[in-house]
Amino acid sequence: MNSVASDPALIGVDWGTSSLRAFLIGASGEVIDGVTSPEGIMQVSGQSFEAILDRLIGPWVAQTNLPILASGMITSRNGWIETPYAEMPLGACGLAGALVPHEIANGALVHFVTGASIEHKGGPDVMRGEETQIIGASAQGLKDGMFVMPGTHSKWVQVAEGQIVDFSTYMTGEIFAALKEHTILGTLMEADGFNEEAFEMGARAGLDGRTNLLNNLFHVRTLPLMGKIPKVATADYMSGLLIGTEVAAATQDAEDIGPITVVGRNDLSDRYETALGMAGFNSRRAPDDIVAQGHFLIARAAGLLG
Amino acid sequence: MNSVASDPALIGVDWGTSSLRAFLIGASGEVIDGVTSPEGIMQVSGQSFEAILDRLIGPWVAQTNLPILASGMITSRNGWIETPYAEMPLGACGLAGALVPHEIANGALVHFVTGASIEHKGGPDVMRGEETQIIGASAQGLKDGMFVMPGTHSKWVQVAEGQIVDFSTYMTGEIFAALKEHTILGTLMEADGFNEEAFEMGARAGLDGRTNLLNNLFHVRTLPLMGKIPKVATADYMSGLLIGTEVAAATQDAEDIGPITVVGRNDLSDRYETALGMAGFNSRRAPDDIVAQGHFLIARAAGLLG
Numbered sequence: 001m002n003s004v005a006s007d008p009a010l011i012g013v014d015w016g017t018s019s020l021r022a023f024l025i026g027a028s029g030e031v032i033d034g035v036t037s038p039e040g041i042m043q044v045s046g047q048s049f050e051a052i053l054d055r056l057i058g059p060w061v062a063q064t065n066l067p068i069l070a071s072g073m074i075t076s077r078n079g080w081i082e083t084p085y086a087e088m089p090l091g092a093c094g095l096a097g098a099l100v101p102h103e104i105a106n107g108a109l110v111h112f113v114t115g116a117s118i119e120h121k122g123g124p125d126v127m128r129g130e131e132t133q134i135i136g137a138s139a140q141g142l143k144d145g146m147f148v149m150p151g152t153h154s155k156w157v158q159v160a161e162g163q164i165v166d167f168s169t170y171m172t173g174e175i176f177a178a179l180k181e182h183t184i185l186g187t188l189m190e191a192d193g194f195n196e197e198a199f200e201m202g203a204r205a206g207l208d209g210r211t212n213l214l215n216n217l218f219h220v221r222t223l224p225l226m227g228k229i230p231k232v233a234t235a236d237y238m239s240g241l242l243i244g245t246e247v248a249a250a251t252q253d254a255e256d257i258g259p260i261t262v263v264g265r266n267d268l269s270d271r272y273e274t275a276l277g278m279a280g281f282n283s284r285r286a287p288d289d290i291v292a293q294g295h296f297l298i299a300r301a302a303g304l305l306g
Numbered sequence: 307m308n309s310v311a312s313d314p315a316l317i318g319v320d321w322g323t324s325s326l327r328a329f330l331i332g333a334s335g336e337v338i339d340g341v342t343s344p345e346g347i348m349q350v351s352g353q354s355f356e357a358i359l360d361r362l363i364g365p366w367v368a369q370t371n372l373p374i375l376a377s378g379m380i381t382s383r384n385g386w387i388e389t390p391y392a393e394m395p396l397g398a399c400g401l402a403g404a405l406v407p408h409e410i411a412n413g414a415l416v417h418f419v420t421g422a423s424i425e426h427k428g429g430p431d432v433m434r435g436e437e438t439q440i441i442g443a444s445a446q447g448l449k450d451g452m453f454v455m456p457g458t459h460s461k462w463v464q465v466a467e468g469q470i471v472d473f474s475t476y477m478t479g480e481i482f483a484a485l486k487e488h489t490i491l492g493t494l495m496e497a498d499g500f501n502e503e504a505f506e507m508g509a510r511a512g513l514d515g516r517t518n519l520l521n522n523l524f525h526v527r528t529l530p531l532m533g534k535i536p537k538v539a540t541a542d543y544m545s546g547l548l549i550g551t552e553v554a555a556a557t558q559d560a561e562d563i564g565p566i567t568v569v570g571r572n573d574l575s576d577r578y579e580t581a582l583g584m585a586g587f588n589s590r591r592a593p594d595d596i597v598a599q600g601h602f603l604i605a606r607a608a609g610l611l612g
Contacts, residue, residue: 077531117532122511122518123525124532153524170520174489182484183477205428212428212555213519214476214548218459219429225383226423226430242520249518 008032009305011057011066012295013110015049015074016129017042022057023289024066027305029139029296031289033060041079049080050104061108067304069295071113072129075100085117085126091163092135092294096301113298118167125169129291130155133263136294138162140287142261146254147286149263150272152177156250170246173268176239185220185238190231194267196274198233199240203275206244213245239271247275261286314338315611317363317372318601319416321355321380322435323348328363329595330372333611335445335602337595339366347385355386356410367414373610375601377419378435381406391423391432397469398441398600402607419604424473431475435597436461439569442600444468446593448567452560453592455569456578458483462556476552479574482545491526491544496537500573502580504539505546509581512550519551549581557585567592 006027014021018040024033039052053070060066075083083100100112115128130149134157137147143162149155152173158166180186209216220238223229229237251257259282262269269285276283299305312333320327324346330339345358359376366372381389389406406418421434436455440463443453449468455461458479464472486492515522526544529535535543557563565588568575575591582589605611 122515122522123534124528125521125524126528126531168521169524171489171491171523172520175485175520175523178484178488179481182488183480185477209428214478214481214552215431215474215555216428217477217481218431218475222430222432225432228429246520249521 006030008060008064008066010296010299011060011068012292012299013053013057013068013070013072013074014129014132014291014295015070015072015079016040017073020052020056021291022053023292023295024057024060025292025296029293031292034289034292041073041076049074053104053110054106061106065108067299068108068110069099069113069299069304070110071132071291071295075112075114076128081112083112083114085115086131088116088118089160089163089165090116090131092138092297092301094163095131095135095298096303099298099302111299111302111304113295116164116167120168125167127155127157127167127169130157130167131164132294132298133286133291134159134164134294135162135297136290136292137261137263137286139293139297140290142286145258145261146251147261147263148250148272148276150268151264154246168250170250172242172246176242179217179220179238180235185217185234188221188224188231189235191235192232195230195233195236198229199236199271200274200278201229202237202240202242203244203247203278204240206241206246207248207275207279209245213241216241216245240275243271243275244278247272247279251279251281257281259284263290312336314366314370314372316602316605317366317374318598318605319359319363319374319376319378319380320435320438320597320601321376321378321385322346323379326358326362327597328359329598329601330363330366331598331602335599337598340595340598347379347382355380359410359416360412367412371414373605374414374416375405375419375605375610376416377438377597377601381418381420382434387418389418389420391421392437394422394424395466395469395471396422396437398444398603398607400469401437401441401604402609405604405608417605417608417610419601422470422473426474431473433461433463433473433475436463436473437470438600438604439592439597440465440470440600441468441603442596442598443567443569443592445599445603446596448592451564451567452557453567453569454556454578454582456574457570460552474556476556478548478552482548485523485526485544486541491523491540494527494530494537495541497541498538501536501539501542504535505542505577506580506584507535508543508546508548509550509553509584510546512547512552513554513581513585519547522547522551545577546581549577550584553578553581553585557587563587565590569596
């Protein structure tokens with residue numbers, strides 16, 4: 001709620017696997033109102049996507065005839081409307097040109113922002129939703145450099161002049177969870193507060209020994225077994241080891257990389273900033289709500305703002 | 307069963323996490339009789355270790371007063387008698403000197419073969435059971451070079467003049483299972499026969515991109531998603547990727563490495579031989595029952611063979 005807000009101009013929806021965020025966006029790109037829901041695309045359980053959307057943003061739609069943009073895993077095979085992937089380089093204009101409109105029951109159009117793909121030597125890489133956040137960051141002056149987006153599948157995104165030019169996905173978060181819950185490594189772990197020393201010890205091992213993750217992970221077992229780290233620190237050691245390994249791999253070919261922008265505000269982002277600092281990189285945080293800024297820039301490039 | 311066997315001289319027991327093998331061994335080191343059981347140390351469920359052993363090898367013990375050697379995870383914290391780790395270099399004499407005798411109800415002694423540990427930069431490494439197999443291989447003329455022992459936690463062991471001088475553990479097998487069963491990577495996998503082409507494609511990616519496992523694993527999802535490999539081949543692609551990554555990491559510092567000895571006779575060993583060949587290494591198979599040979603050499607070095 002902003003007391004000097006302009007009139008509403010756009011509704012932006014960031015609809016991911018495990019949650020949904022919707023924004024009422026003003027004519028200057030500012031967020032006027034917002035709503036969040038745990039109804040990610042994997043949690044819709046029998047409801048239609050349209051019914052969920054109508055319930056959440058219905059009050060905004062009723063007021064006016066605003067354009068609606070939706071981005072994220074909602075455009076994947078398991079989502080509402082599957083859209084093709086756009087290719088690199090990719091900016092607001094490219095995403096605007098690839099919007100996929102879909103008419104809903106009340107006659108309004110939902111414009112789906114498509115995801116991005118790139119072909120690397122080892123195989124293809126894909127994203128859905130992150131491209132909109134990265135475009136939004138450029139509205140905040142972050143038009144160049146490396147971005148890291150920590151999460152279940154963290155993304156490293158190279159941006160030049162406001163366009164995405166390269167990106168890679170790291171399975172780090174999901175692998176951490178699978179190892180902790182479903183391997184012998186989890187059996188020695190005990191819950192406690194964050195142990196920064198153990199995290200940094202693990203991050204150092206990951207940064208130094210990055211070619212050897214399959215071996216280094218065994219140390220998550222032997223270190224507490226031999227009394228070298230306490231059991232309450234073991235999960236943080238493994239977290240550091242995996243994040244350090246990721247940082248080393250993602251930056252290995254980088255020259256003159258400049259400050260790295262960390263997207264996110266949670267504890268996980270703090271861990272990435274620690275590991276980046278240990279690896280000798282400067283880092284900074286992206287502002288909140290860059291996804292809404294992305295919706296705004298793409299809608300404006302598409303001529304949807306009237 | 308060997309029609310020209312000498313008299314029984316020793317009982318050897320290889321007691322691991324998920325199974326147990328016992329051997330009646332002759333005075334020349336040959337295997338006269340053998341028994342296997344799924345009663346690994348994690349499957350004893352209320353029975354005592356002694357009761358299990360008595361049931362399995364009782365008929366042999368009743369005949370004679372043979373010495374008994376036991377090796378494997380049976381000497382770990384969750385086993386029967388916890389023994390300390392021996393240090394490198396380690397051969398038959400070192401293991402003989404570190405035997406831990408334990409008297410059982412019938413007055414017989416079980417001599418426990420202790421495990422081995424080594425301190426690497428990233429943390430300690432440990433083994434229990436594999437040291438006995440490696441010592442046994444030296445009885446077959448395999449006294450030098452690199453050994454790989456594929457499994458849940460595969461071991462790479464450097465041997466010189468019949469002594470273990472270095473080793474490392476790779477979590478590859480357990481990580482494969484956790485990723486297949488408990489991450490999004492498993493959701494696209496369909497069962498079918500072994501797909502060698504997909505395995506080799508994965509192994510090549512692992513050998514080439516070894517610093518980047520956390521990223522390469524994401525391709526296990528994108529390759530079938532984009533139709534680049536069939537869903538029935540996805541598990542074998544991931545198997546190749548992990549084994550290739552392991553082979554690259556384990557051999558990265560090796561110079562003039564010579565033929566690598568693969569311990570094992572199953573499909574997994576075949577996969578390791580394929581990946582080793584792709585990496586340019588010659589390989590050979592260790593004979594069967596080297597663990598019984600190891601029990602024999604250690605018992606002889608300890609003066610237990612009368």
